Amino acid sequence: MLNRRDMFKLFGVTTAAACMPRLAFAAAETDARFVLVVLRGAVDGLALAAPYADPDYERVRGELAIPRPGKAGGLLALDGLFGLHPSLAGLYERYRKNEALVVHATASPYRERSHFDGQDILENGAASVGALRDGWLNRALAPIAGDTELAIALAQNTPLVLRGDQSVTSWAPSRLPDADDSTIARLQRLYADDEFFAKRLEQALNSQQIAGGMGSMADTRPRGNEAQQFGELMRSAARFLTAPDGPRIGVLELGGWDTHANQGNTSGALANRFEALDNGIAYLREGLGTTWDDTVVAVVTEFGRTVHVNGTRGTDHGTATAAVLVGGAVNGGRVISDWPGLARKNLLAGRDLMPTTDVRSVFKAVLQEHLELPAGFVERTVFPDSSSAPALEYLVTV
Amino acid sequence: MSMKKAVIAANRFGLGARPGDLERAARNPEAWLLDQLSGPSRLPAEIRALPDSASVLVEVRDVRRNQRQMKKDGDDPAPDIVEKYGRVMRRHYLDQTAARYRTAARSDTPFHERLVHFWSNHFAVSADKQPMPAIAGLYENEAIRPNVSGKFADLLLAVEKHPAMIVYLDNQRSIGPNSTLGKRANRRRKDQQFGLNENLAREILELHTLGVDGGYTQQDVTTFAQVITGWSIGGANDRGRFADGDPGRFEFRDIIHEPGARTVLGRKYAQSGVGQGEAVLRDLAVHPSTARFLCSKLARHFVSDEPPAILIDTLTESYLRSGGDLAAVYETLLGDDEAWSTTRAKYKTPHDFVISTLRAFDHVPERPQFIVGALDLMGQTPYRPGSPAGWPDTAQQWGGADALYKRIEWSNTVARVVGSRVNPVQLGDAVLGSSFNPKTRKAVSRAESLTQGITLFLASPDFQRR
Numbered sequence: 001m002l003n004r005r006d007m008f009k010l011f012g013v014t015t016a017a018a019c020m021p022r023l024a025f026a027a028a029e030t031d032a033r034f035v036l037v038v039l040r041g042a043v044d045g046l047a048l049a050a051p052y053a054d055p056d057y058e059r060v061r062g063e064l065a066i067p068r069p070g071k072a073g074g075l076l077a078l079d080g081l082f083g084l085h086p087s088l089a090g091l092y093e094r095y096r097k098n099e100a101l102v103v104h105a106t107a108s109p110y111r112e113r114s115h116f117d118g119q120d121i122l123e124n125g126a127a128s129v130g131a132l133r134d135g136w137l138n139r140a141l142a143p144i145a146g147d148t149e150l151a152i153a154l155a156q157n158t159p160l161v162l163r164g165d166q167s168v169t170s171w172a173p174s175r176l177p178d179a180d181d182s183t184i185a186r187l188q189r190l191y192a193d194d195e196f197f198a199k200r201l202e203q204a205l206n207s208q209q210i211a212g213g214m215g216s217m218a219d220t221r222p223r224g225n226e227a228q229q230f231g232e233l234m235r236s237a238a239r240f241l242t243a244p245d246g247p248r249i250g251v252l253e254l255g256g257w258d259t260h261a262n263q264g265n266t267s268g269a270l271a272n273r274f275e276a277l278d279n280g281i282a283y284l285r286e287g288l289g290t291t292w293d294d295t296v297v298a299v300v301t302e303f304g305r306t307v308h309v310n311g312t313r314g315t316d317h318g319t320a321t322a323a324v325l326v327g328g329a330v331n332g333g334r335v336i337s338d339w340p341g342l343a344r345k346n347l348l349a350g351r352d353l354m355p356t357t358d359v360r361s362v363f364k365a366v367l368q369e370h371l372e373l374p375a376g377f378v379e380r381t382v383f384p385d386s387s388s389a390p391a392l393e394y395l396v397t398v
Numbered sequence: 399m400s401m402k403k404a405v406i407a408a409n410r411f412g413l414g415a416r417p418g419d420l421e422r423a424a425r426n427p428e429a430w431l432l433d434q435l436s437g438p439s440r441l442p443a444e445i446r447a448l449p450d451s452a453s454v455l456v457e458v459r460d461v462r463r464n465q466r467q468m469k470k471d472g473d474d475p476a477p478d479i480v481e482k483y484g485r486v487m488r489r490h491y492l493d494q495t496a497a498r499y500r501t502a503a504r505s506d507t508p509f510h511e512r513l514v515h516f517w518s519n520h521f522a523v524s525a526d527k528q529p530m531p532a533i534a535g536l537y538e539n540e541a542i543r544p545n546v547s548g549k550f551a552d553l554l555l556a557v558e559k560h561p562a563m564i565v566y567l568d569n570q571r572s573i574g575p576n577s578t579l580g581k582r583a584n585r586r587r588k589d590q591q592f593g594l595n596e597n598l599a600r601e602i603l604e605l606h607t608l609g610v611d612g613g614y615t616q617q618d619v620t621t622f623a624q625v626i627t628g629w630s631i632g633g634a635n636d637r638g639r640f641a642d643g644d645p646g647r648f649e650f651r652d653i654i655h656e657p658g659a660r661t662v663l664g665r666k667y668a669q670s671g672v673g674q675g676e677a678v679l680r681d682l683a684v685h686p687s688t689a690r691f692l693c694s695k696l697a698r699h700f701v702s703d704e705p706p707a708i709l710i711d712t713l714t715e716s717y718l719r720s721g722g723d724l725a726a727v728y729e730t731l732l733g734d735d736e737a738w739s740t741t742r743a744k745y746k747t748p749h750d751f752v753i754s755t756l757r758a759f760d761h762v763p764e765r766p767q768f769i770v771g772a773l774d775l776m777g778q779t780p781y782r783p784g785s786p787a788g789w790p791d792t793a794q795q796w797g798g799a800d801a802l803y804k805r806i807e808w809s810n811t812v813a814r815v816v817g818s819r820v821n822p823v824q825l826g827d828a829v830l831g832s833s834f835n836p837k838t839r840k841a842v843s844r845a846e847s848l849t850q851g852i853t854l855f856l857a858s859p860d861f862q863r864r
Contacts, residue, residue, distance in 0.1 A: 041785075112610075112616075113600070113616065113619075114600075114604050114610050115785065115787075116610070116785075116787050117610055129610075129611075153798065155798070155800075156776070156777040156798050156800045156801040156804060157777060157795055157796060157797070157798035157800075157801050158797075158798045158799075163794060169799050169800075170798040170799050170800040170801070171799075171800050172777075172800050172804075174775065174803075174804060174807060176775065176804070176807040176808060176810070176811050177807070177810070177811065178807065178810075179806050179807060179809075179810040179853060182846060182850070183806075183810065183850050183853050183854070184806075186841060186845065186850070186854055187806065187853075187854060187857055189841065190837070190838060190841045190854060190857075190858060190859075191859070193837070194859045196745075196793070196797065196859075197802065197859050197862070199799075200797065200798070200799040200802040200803075201799070201802060201803070201806075202799075203799035204799040204800055204802060204803035205803075207799065207800065207803075208803065226526075255784055255785075256526075260568050260595060260597050261568055261571060261595070310593060310594070310595055311571065311572065311573050311592045311593030311594055311595055312568060312571040312572075312595050314595075316595070316596055316597075317596075317600075349616070
């Protein structure tokens with residue numbers, strides 16, 4: 001059977017959403033779910049997936065080097081070159097089931113070292129800082145938007161990647177009693193003249209309705225530290241993404257990756273963060289049930305960290321890092337990398353892992369193969385100025 | 399007209415009107431604000447009662463050292479010691495947070511207080527890194543509060559030399575590879591090299607002074623990091639290293655300072671010791687990029703999310719002409735018509751919303767948990783922005799649907815607490831005066847209960863914007 005992607009190829013579709021009959025993209029038509037997890041603070045890609053067989057790995061990493069696969073506390077072998085961090089055992093299991101892949105030596109087009117600008121570019125999808133003021137995932141919604149919000153930020157405030165013209169919603173747990181219906185109805189009237197407030201209240205009420213179906217009040221209270229809360233948010237994300245008229249796309253964030261000092265190797269601060277991420281992915285999968293088979297989760301960060309260890313047993317802001325795709329719809333079980341190597345002559349500016357894959361190539365592939373958006377639209381509208389970053393292929397099972 | 403201006407003075411430039419504020423401001427709104435610039439004649443009692451950061455740092459260090467010692471002796475630290483650390487941190491955090499919000503709730507110099515919060519956020523430290531919860535408020539009172547209306551250079555130096563900033567951005571760990579200690583240590587231990595940590599240097603350039611587009615390079619960052627090696631804290635750390643200096647206070651440690659002349663932003667600094675870093679900071683303070691960056695932030699904070707370019711130009715000019723005199727910049731801002739435009743352009747942050755609510759009710763909460771809980775819920779936990787960039791300052795970032803719903807829920811909770819004791823229409827008149835939108839006023843007056851009326855007023859666009 002001809003799928004939509006083939007159809008676009010056949011018709012040589014190059015125009016944006018405007019020409020597409022909206023019906024063809026009605027939310028109900030696609031079962032695809034997409035979850036974007038933004039790790040803020042710059043994740044050390046050489047710890048996430050360590051190139052243990054690179055001849056320079058142990059030398060450059062010194063005390064931060066993680067033992068080889070098979071040794072105590074050692075890496076989980078992905079292939080003959082890379083091993084996953086031992087705290088990512090759940091993710092490793094998915095990898096073994098061909099449901100996860102790692103893209104290595106990847107970076108956004110950003111080449112400076114500011115977290116905030118780096119995150120800006122990761123999220124706005126532009127080729128330079130400040131070039132676009134809305135997020136790429138918001139722009140991507142145009143052809144598939146329906147009457148209800150298709151995307152949700154599992155956060156009180158919407159991160160840049162989801163901000164823009166398309167209406168999206170957000171939700172985070174609360175521990176206050178709800179305002180009663182009469183008060184809400186009066187507020188709706190009071191807000192009627194003020195679009196900023198009116199729109200947000202309406203979105204919030206829709207989310208409340210879905211969250212309300214989640215069970216007792218206690219279920220929606222935030223608990224524990226940030227890592228535990230991330231796990232709970234991933235559980236909630238699963239509920240939203242499986243609700244009959246709920247959103248199909250979710251965005252979450254997790255901070256704490258800026259490991260300038262005492263980053264640790266097999267155990268330590270960074271290992272604990274990986275564990276939180278790993279648990280979160282497991283909760284999401286558990287909550288999605290069979291919907292997991294239609295799901296792609298992308299885990300990305302703004303940039304990587306220095307190849308060498310700094311003076312305080314940590315790493316400083318770098319460039320290339322690793323990204324992860326996981327989910328039942330991922331064509332996984334492999335590491336995608338044009339590995340630049342860790343020898344000094346191969347490093348960017350003598351200090352950073354050289355980027356060889358533009359992270360937009362990963363995003364584009366997900367949008368085209370998984371959300372089935374037309375390539376021309378993705379190229380022109382979602383990621384303008386990205387011709388140097390062609391979409392990767394076959395990242396998603398068809 | 400001056401009533402309209404009084405409303406703006408109290409709500410946009412102050413922290414929200416308390417009953418009576420509008421009358422006080424109405425006589426001469428501009429003068430009412432400018433007279434506040436030197437702060438209150440006497441520091442509020444809660445702030446005076448706080449310990450100084452040096453003594454808290456020593457206290458925290460000693461608890462940690464105790465833990466470490468027990469570990470060394472082969473025991474896991476006893477649970478009561480671990481618990482003690484948490485308890486000590488929490489007590490200091492709550493005391494300082496209480497002092498901040500209680501002061502804000504009843505301040506007679508709310509413009510000055512807003513400036514303290516503004517600069518504290520510009521020079522943010524965050525309580526998600528230890529031991530910041532125990533000293534973030536002290537840092538605000540010691541480094542920021544006395545300097546918000548003077549020369550920016552003095553504020554900058556006070557901040558970068560404060561132990562909180564040094565520890566927050568790791569500078570006490572940064573060691574010049576060619577310093578006395580660096581050379582010695584690196585000769586002895588091949589496996590673990592000591593070296594630079596660029597964190598503080600980078601954030602000074604990117605966030606505190608020039609701004610990310612301010613025209614510096616990676617080389618400038620590295621060189622500047624070398625310049626400020628040795629900017630550290632006195633007294634032994636929790637591992638017992640570095641005994642000299644006044645415990646918990648700024649200490650320049652020549653033994654880890656990278657020696658030699660350095661060139662930063664094309665200018666050569668031949669000084670030795672602490673004077674080299676001070677000279678760089680003084681030049682950064684009056685750099686045109688710094689002027690523009692700071693003035694843009696001020697305009698965004700006080701006027702609108704997208705301030706007019708001409709206003710930023712005017713402020714920048716005033717900044718440079720006065721050699722970075724902040725009082726002169728504030729005066730220029732208050733002299734500009736843009737500052738007094740009648741549209742409520744700024745969507746309050748949760749911090750603004752909570753403080754202005756307290757002030758509207760003229761209420762000073764007994765328990766700091768009430769404040770921390772509310773702000774945590776609305777996504778702005780006190781002293782915990784999560785990064786050295788501080789909290790964002792535009793509606794884009796605070797305007798999530800869920801975030802608005804949380805404000806409504808909290809308004810409802812507050813309304814239940816104060817309930818039948820306050821008339822919401824009178825409340826609105828006292829806070830918003832003539833700018834209380836008739837439609838909102840009507841909706842509030844027709845509420846089915848005083849409690850509901852208060853919820854509607856607090857959640858109304860009128861009160862949610864300043």
